[in-house]
Amino acid sequence: MSAVKTNDLQAFLVVAQEQSFTKAAVRLGVTPSALSHSMRLLEERLGIRLLARTTRNVSPTEAGERLMRSIAPHFAAIGASVEALGDLRDRPAGTLRISCTDDSMETIIRPRLAGFMAEYPDITLEFYVDYGFTNVVEQRFDAGIRLGEALSKDMIAVRVGPDWRLVVVGSPDYFEKHPKPKKPADITQHRCVHIRHRPNGAIYAWEFEEKGKEFTVRGDGPLVFNSMTHVINAAIDGLGLAYAPEPMVAEHIAEGRLVAVLDKWCLPFPGYHLYYPNRRQPSPAFTALVGWLRME
Numbered sequence: 001m002s003a004v005k006t007n008d009l010q011a012f013l014v015v016a017q018e019q020s021f022t023k024a025a026v027r028l029g030v031t032p033s034a035l036s037h038s039m040r041l042l043e044e045r046l047g048i049r050l051l052a053r054t055t056r057n058v059s060p061t062e063a064g065e066r067l068m069r070s071i072a073p074h075f076a077a078i079g080a081s082v083e084a085l086g087d088l089r090d091r092p093a094g095t096l097r098i099s100c101t102d103d104s105m106e107t108i109i110r111p112r113l114a115g116f117m118a119e120y121p122d123i124t125l126e127f128y129v130d131y132g133f134t135n136v137v138e139q140r141f142d143a144g145i146r147l148g149e150a151l152s153k154d155m156i157a158v159r160v161g162p163d164w165r166l167v168v169v170g171s172p173d174y175f176e177k178h179p180k181p182k183k184p185a186d187i188t189q190h191r192c193v194h195i196r197h198r199p200n201g202a203i204y205a206w207e208f209e210e211k212g213k214e215f216t217v218r219g220d221g222p223l224v225f226n227s228m229t230h231v232i233n234a235a236i237d238g239l240g241l242a243y244a245p246e247p248m249v250a251e252h253i254a255e256g257r258l259v260a261v262l263d264k265w266c267l268p269f270p271g272y273h274l275y276y277p278n279r280r281q282p283s284p285a286f287t288a289l290v291g292w293l294r295m296e
Contacts, residue, residue: 008042009071012050015039016060016068017138076137080282092284093122099136099144102129103228104272107247108145108161108293116292123285131197131226137277142286148270154277160293161272166207167246168266169258173238180261181241184208184217187262191240192219193231206243209267232258271295 015024021032021039028035043050050064060068100109105127116125128141136144136155145160168187170178181187187206194203203224205216221240225231232249235242236257242249246266252258274293282290 004042004045008038009067010075011035011038012042012064013068013072013075015051015058016064017140019057019059021058072137076277091122092120092288094283094285095124095126096142096285096289097126097128097140098289099128099130099139099141101131101145101228103245103248104145104161105129106229107164107245108272112292116289119292120285120288123288125289129227131195136275143274143276143289145272145274148273155275156278157273157275158290158293159271159295160274161295163268163271165246165266165268166243167249167260168206168241168243168262169232169235169249169253169260170241171236171238171258172256174235174240175259180259184210184215184262184265187217187219187241190219190221192221193234193240193242194219194221194224195228195231196224196226198226204243207267208262208265210265214267 011024011028011030014027015021015035018024018027021036025032025035030038039051048063049061050067051058052061052064098109109127113125116123136142148157148159168181170180170190178190181190184206192206196203203218205218207214207216209215219241223234223239225234228244228248231242232244232252234240235244236252241261249258249260253260274290276286
């Protein structure tokens with residue numbers, strides 16, 4: 001078997017991740033045809049098929065999946081080591097990509113963003129709002145922000161926010177036309193504004209607690225969003241009840257745009273955490289971000 005070049009293995013990894021020669025070629029700065037030719041030569045050197053090709057896409061074979069799992073951590077470690085050379089700079093610099101939800105953006109990131117940018121002007125932050133529970137390793141994010149109960153056990157987690165809860169709210173106009181629910185089961189008689197985190201996922205059920213026992217109630221309604229911001233706006237507009245993060249609606253409640261109901265049944269959630277894969281040598285920029293967001 002001929003010697004395998006590191007560049008070819010790295011190129012294979014990008015193709016396997018993107019599952020597209022066109023997208024991978026853009027990342028690598030080569031033409032799709034040249035990249036496809038390189039992959040065929042790599043397969044010939046190894047004597048095994050790594051990629052299954054169709055007219056529309058490309059995906060790793062069983063052997064390709066095995067090779068991908070084996071080499072990906074090594075290239076990630078190399079990348080982290082190169083980034084760590086930034087220790088020699090006077091100030092942390094570079095780009096960090098963070099996956100988050102719009103509610104964590106509003107309650108955790110936004111209040112601290114101006115201070116971080118002033119402290120670290122050479123760091124670029126890219127935030128991607130996504131409720132799909134993104135795999136930060138596969139999608140090449142530096143970290144994600146999620147509730148503590150939603151974290152994978154193989155991730156490092158840093159607490160960045162206090163416990164909080166979801167509350168049921170409606171506008172004063174809505175309650176002029178509909179009686180306030182007195183118990184969770186009453187929401188089945190109301191128009192509810194729902195959230196569906198992923199296109200193929202279920203509508204999020206409203207969770208309550210009574211005498212230490214947790215239960216869910218599913219109300220009906222003509223509106224479903226994948227963004228909590230739009231759920232809250234619909235409630236403010238009088239279109240139905242919403243089940244929303246208390247920090248995101250606290251100001252609306254205080255100023256009379258929304259009214260909270262069923263308060264004693266609403267249970268707290270573990271707070272937000274910054275989560276990321278284990279890195280032996282995190283970059284100075286990433287270390288700065290973790291330190292800035294960490295909840296004391």
